[in-house]
Amino acid sequence: MNTPTYTAQQLAEQFGLQVHGDGSTAIRGVATLAHAGPGQLTFLANPRYRTQLADSQAGIVVLRADDAEAAPATALIAKDPYTTFAKIAALFDIAPTRPPGIHPSAVIDPDARIAASAHIGPFVTIGARSVVGENCIIGPGSIIGEDCTLDTGCELIARVTLVTRVRIGKRVRIHPGAVLGADGFGLAMDAGSWIKVPQLGGVRIGDDCEIGANTCVDRGALEDTVLDNDVRLDNLVQIAHNVQIGAHSAIAGCTGIAGSAKIGRYCLLGGAVGVVGHLEICDKVVITGKSVVRNSITEPGEYSSGTPLTDNRTWRKNAARFKQLDALARRILSVSKEKE
């Protein structure tokens, strides 16, 4: 592979940026502000890294107009340096080519339909009535069960499982170990033993979604579990049956969403958040990491729960007092009432 080279001027034209300094400066890669060398491009977005700017050895720095004067090298001025950097970095993200065709080891049901431009890797199985669209890449070891559909340009990186009735939009990217369309956790007690509540629904994933490694999205009990367009899930996330997630929401690793919860558009859930079932979160809600949502949220904004970390000895004392909090509160209220 030949590494591509770009000048500041070329990048400015391609991405609609302003050059500050020598437009002929050329770069062949990208790196962090601290470690970029003369042949690399970097960026300054977070103000707390501003102190590193003067010492940066980078050939080109993408930054805001305010920071241009302080740049020790050629600068490209962008309104949103991080987003611009992401676009430039993509020029250097050369994915291995996966040529069209079906690996001879793959086991494809005669009732499945595979587009001619799709790549089907080794040890893949595809079940009856499933459809793989144009330019899809189905990585090694992936399993697609019955009645699944992938629209054009999807990529199952490797070892992804779509169990049954999973319908996926365009350009969806799913990372290794993810399981979509497994049975929702539906149980009913019958004479002292559990019986299974059949999970007859499916999973619907919109366009441009991304699903992290070892993440699970269960299929619905009666209706579908739904991720709208451009939903982004990190690794080890659990999406239970009949959850609905609005467009452009992003959910960080280890978060679990219980059954039939409905999450709005443009929501951001931090890592290891828990959302109780059958509640609703409106659009543009941010939940900080490890928080628990036990009630519906109707106002956009940032929400949190939990207690701060302290040394274990202090924590033990404070945690013990938490058990008395209601009694302590009553005592305060009674004392301060008497004072009135």
Added chain:
Amino acid sequence: MNTPTYTAQQLAEQFGLQVHGDGSTAIRGVATLAHAGPGQLTFLANPRYRTQLADSQAGIVVLRADDAEAAPATALIAKDPYTTFAKIAALFDIAPTRPPGIHPSAVIDPDARIAASAHIGPFVTIGARSVVGENCIIGPGSIIGEDCTLDTGCELIARVTLVTRVRIGKRVRIHPGAVLGADGFGLAMDAGSWIKVPQLGGVRIGDDCEIGANTCVDRGALEDTVLDNDVRLDNLVQIAHNVQIGAHSAIAGCTGIAGSAKIGRYCLLGGAVGVVGHLEICDKVVITGKSVVRNSITEPGEYSSGTPLTDNRTWRKNAARFKQLDALARRILSVSKEKE
């Protein structure tokens, strides 16, 4: 596949229900109260959906005697409508057939024994001295190591791993990505480095258990990790070495149980619960989602920990005060003592 059709009268006879209205009403499927059409059956169990009853277009509604008069359609009267619905819905849960036989790609150790009625899918490996019982289905990509046993009627949906010394009862269902029998996390410090504590035990799973997608059940250090009959685990659950779980207990997604904890019968653990190692939880304990169990529980009942969600600004103030809770409590107690 032809969709089966059932009349209210047929269902009443099959499941011991009472018909209220026209017994000849026929249905060909099931749906939610809000979305069922005339050819579908639905149910009313949770009182908060009672307001949807009058407008339901369902052909048949399964409900309690008290609600029968309000039903706009034919009703089937059940003591437990949800459980009855689960049984009726199962009539429409038509699993794809997996014929007996071993897929030619499967790699089976000559010392393994596979029942003639078992289905072994593509890309399966089965190790020495392992036994697969009658009517088992071993889905694609599953890996069964050495010295594992599956009794009759088990199903490994796809891509399940049984590492070694895993013994599984009858009719157990394991979802994709689950890993049973991996090494427990046993470490000992030796001269500044970790050494591995050998994990010589196995895993024993009772009859009628269900194990969710990407869930892990480690094998024991010296004795076995044990799930008794009818234990149900959701997705992404971690069961550490030497845990014991009593019959009919159910554990929701993202929960972790640390080593050697012992959980009773008929326990319900919500999502993302944490249970510390080497403690005991008695029968019929309910732990609400995201709670942490740090001590043994000896009384049945519902238990919780954690703090409520608030807007981030309010949370910051309250969380900061948590660090002072013991000091604040001492001050309250001293002030209110002086008042006495």
Added chain:
Amino acid sequence: MNTPTYTAQQLAEQFGLQVHGDGSTAIRGVATLAHAGPGQLTFLANPRYRTQLADSQAGIVVLRADDAEAAPATALIAKDPYTTFAKIAALFDIAPTRPPGIHPSAVIDPDARIAASAHIGPFVTIGARSVVGENCIIGPGSIIGEDCTLDTGCELIARVTLVTRVRIGKRVRIHPGAVLGADGFGLAMDAGSWIKVPQLGGVRIGDDCEIGANTCVDRGALEDTVLDNDVRLDNLVQIAHNVQIGAHSAIAGCTGIAGSAKIGRYCLLGGAVGVVGHLEICDKVVITGKSVVRNSITEPGEYSSGTPLTDNRTWRKNAARFKQLDALARRILSVSKEKE
């Protein structure tokens, strides 16, 4: 397999221990203090099991000098009985042999290099420019993408995925379902939609590390995600992009470490801990289970957060008061000030 037999005298010589009692006592296995029989060796390390010592039927007990007189059988005296036991137990941990060679079903890129002594199991795929070192075992269904390296003596138990640019040291053991080198969760907003921030870094794993089942270690955005030597990760752990973990640290199951966090050497993180991104934890820090680290830690020691479990009714009252904590604190401070 013939089970090996060892006498107390042989074990004393091999591991530098002192015999107390009959040195010719022989054992053929190991077991717990409560269940060991005359032909088995056990150990006493945790003082709370001391009461079981007198009744133990074990042939040999490994214990501290202080406990030797109370031993009902032959004793082996060790400074650290648990570590010594781990070493002795390893004598009985006979792994199945995996002979050198490549299974005929494996799909190996012509540009990959596989050492002659390596074992490559069924349904393995290995991508271009990847290298598998001497004596490595690549278990069934494992997927090694492009540009990965495994140094000598590594074992991928089964169904492990190394996505791309994953470099692994010597004697590293990775359990089933683990995914290393998947894309970090890097997103930037662009005109109301997410764009992907390319993840151009890799993953570097030191010597003697262990990675649990279904654990994820994402590759870095620009630089690598790094685990130093002898880091031990349990199951279902999430290590985000550009995290750095110091040598000899151990992390229990269900813990998540957010992007660019830096964890020191000899740290112990309990189960289901959360660590916020871009912070630093110094050496020798212990975080108890389910705690959240939201700020850097600069002093060694044990840290905790969270609230204690109580019955649900009590919890509801106390949790409600947590919402008023700042207001209550102000009231206390005002009342107790007036008193002065």
